[in-house]
Amino acid sequence: MDAELLRKLVVTPGISGREERIREVVAEQLRPLVDEVRCDRLGSLVGVRRGSGPRVMLSAHIDSIGFLVSHIDDRGFLRLAPVGGFDPRTLVQQRVLVQGKQDLVGLVSPPGKPIHLLTPEEREKAPKLEELFVDLMLPAEEVKELVSIGDPVTLLREPHVTDRAFASHYLDDRLGVYAMIQALREAQNTQAEIYAVASVQEEVGLRGARTSAYGVEPDMAIALDITIAGDIPGGDPAAQVTAIGAGAAICVMDAGAISDPRLVQRFKEVAEEHGITYQMEILPRGATDAGGIQQSRGGVPVITISLPVRYVHTVNEMAYVLDIDATVALVARFLETAHEVNLEW
Numbered sequence: 001m002d003a004e005l006l007r008k009l010v011v012t013p014g015i016s017g018r019e020e021r022i023r024e025v026v027a028e029q030l031r032p033l034v035d036e037v038r039c040d041r042l043g044s045l046v047g048v049r050r051g052s053g054p055r056v057m058l059s060a061h062i063d064s065i066g067f068l069v070s071h072i073d074d075r076g077f078l079r080l081a082p083v084g085g086f087d088p089r090t091l092v093q094q095r096v097l098v099q100g101k102q103d104l105v106g107l108v109s110p111p112g113k114p115i116h117l118l119t120p121e122e123r124e125k126a127p128k129l130e131e132l133f134v135d136l137m138l139p140a141e142e143v144k145e146l147v148s149i150g151d152p153v154t155l156l157r158e159p160h161v162t163d164r165a166f167a168s169h170y171l172d173d174r175l176g177v178y179a180m181i182q183a184l185r186e187a188q189n190t191q192a193e194i195y196a197v198a199s200v201q202e203e204v205g206l207r208g209a210r211t212s213a214y215g216v217e218p219d220m221a222i223a224l225d226i227t228i229a230g231d232i233p234g235g236d237p238a239a240q241v242t243a244i245g246a247g248a249a250i251c252v253m254d255a256g257a258i259s260d261p262r263l264v265q266r267f268k269e270v271a272e273e274h275g276i277t278y279q280m281e282i283l284p285r286g287a288t289d290a291g292g293i294q295q296s297r298g299g300v301p302v303i304t305i306s307l308p309v310r311y312v313h314t315v316n317e318m319a320y321v322l323d324i325d326a327t328v329a330l331v332a333r334f335l336e337t338a339h340e341v342n343l344e345w
Helices: 003-011 020-033 140-146 171-186 207-216 261-274 289-294 321-340
Strands: 036-039 045-049 055-061 066-072 078-083 095-099 103-109 133-135 152-155 165-168 193-199 220-228 248-253 278-282 302-309 317-320
Touching: 003 020, 003 165, 003 171, 020 036, 020 045, 020 171, 020 193, 045 207, 055 171, 055 207, 055 289, 055 321, 078 152, 165 321, 171 193, 171 220, 171 302, 171 317, 171 321, 193 207, 207 289, 220 289, 220 321, 248 261, 248 321, 261 278, 261 302, 261 321, 278 302, 289 302, 302 317, 302 321, 317 321
Parallel strands: 055 193, 055 220, 220 302, 248 278
Antiparallel strands: 036 045, 045 193, 066 078, 066 152, 078 133, 095 103, 095 152, 103 133, 165 317, 248 302
């Protein structure tokens, strides 16, 4: 695993609708791997590797969940409007990056008394997102000079990397973007025409994937995203979706798309032929770019290939290197033979 590349992807800000910084990082990685890189009018990045075979679209979203500044009070404290869904229990006393006229570091805190002064009943009350505020550690007049309503706010953290695991904020879906880049790097001998799309605004409705697919008109599409690894204490083993360390996840169905059974079968065959560890996934809630692509124009055969992640949409998402490497290998081997796939009914 290229830990430095993955680190660069997760620490670069880019909430839904404000993906400009992460888009440039991804463009820099894609340029040596494709024949053309362009940006569509919504902001999705499209890398084209020309070929004579069918049009294969890869899609991994570059946007992340985060916040916008919604209010600045007279003391300089910021209130937040969510962009996508965070668990507020994980946000207390986290550091954030406020992208105003300059980048500012802030501390997220709930209102009220210090813990030493709380009653037992008050200690049990979980904070609500609308109650949290950001302290920029600056005088109010300076805050109002540097920050405006609508400025993006993202988590500010450093990943933790071991030889087995990678823990960080924003693995959703910078991990999918990483897998797309690395699969293109590994799949050197391809005949299909490949469109690698770094899509925008997935977290608020699969918007970039839908508009990009309309422009690309793919014959088939693979969404690369993270999925829930529910193999933790308190979870139901029958409903865990996937498990850490069990390999790449071939998604049969999620709440946004039913994967084309021919693509499901082909990915299973590729995994078994090359000895790639894999598991099957059914996700009852949540969707990926596949849901937007599938309904483009006259319809597109789609599949999602997922990376199992624990603690999704928190400040410390975690994935295993084994699963990341397996996903990269599976997608790369598929791309090398994608020209042989016949999806005519």
